[in-house]
Amino acid sequence: KLYNDNGDNFVVIAHRGASAYHPENTMSAFRAAVDMGAEMIELDVLLSKDGVPVVIHDETLERTTDGRGKVEDYNLRDLKKLDAGSWFSSGHKGEGIPTLEEVLNFAKGRIAVNIEIKTEAVTDSLNGGIEEKALKLVYKHKMQDYVLFSSFDYRAIAHLRELDVDISTALLYEKSQSEKREPKELVSDYKANAFNCSQRQFSKKWAEQLNEQGIPVFIYTVNKTQQMRKVIELGASGIFSDKPDVLKKLVDNLWK
Ligand code: G3P
Ligand code: MG
Secondary structure, three states: OOOOOOOOOOEEEEEOOOOOOOOOOOHHHHHHHHHOOOOEEEEEEEEOOOOOEEEOOOOEOOOOOOOOOEHHHOOHHHHOOOOOOOOOOHHHOOOOOOEHHHHHHHHOOOOEEEEEEOOOOOOOOOHHHHHHHHHHHHHHOOOHHHEEEEEOOHHHHHHHHHHOOOOEEEEEEOOOOOOOOOHHHHHHHOOOOEEEEEOOOOOHHHHHHHHHOOOOEEEEOOOOHHHHHHHHHOOOOEEEEOOHHHHHHHHHHHOO
């Protein structure tokens, strides 16, 4: 039901926005993704100290902002004072950390959104209610049909399914996952709708098994045309790329 209606049944996903060209997880990266013809933006969500879902990848501020310390130790109003653009280029000076709400507001009617719940940083068992809070914003903006939730933390996926039987979820998978179950079992155990797999782990066998169950496999993070081509041949239904323009061009050529 999600993602695209252009007939090729393949999803061009902008990883943290068009993050090869703009600072990751900023409004300019998301705007560029739309302009480049991406069909979905991927973003990472953490909670501020006062419990607001904010869009940033790391649990600490140092790499992508001029702040220091943990995201969870700052209220939104202080996070909003930080510069999340200068680390990338001087032309992006002053770009801020967006809230999830700001991005949903922008995305509505324009593009689908993959909300990756980052709970690694959070110690309490309810993750500070991040799933409820994100879901509430999705309802508020009536984006249920245009949102895919994902997480490496499968407790978050199970929790989302408890909260909403219909919301789309994806299991994120990488090499370090301590999981012994096969992807097809995992997907059915967690009642997930998609399998988001690292490029290194992906195999034709997995793609076949999952596709048979009607589960799309989305692969991260692929930036070179040759590798994109290979991943598509193996049976991926979508790719996360920092260069959605490159992916879009390839996909348009393949399905022309
Ligand atoms: O959701 C795909 C990808 O974003 C997962 O890894 O570290 O880029 O959030 P990471
Ligand atoms: Mg991510």
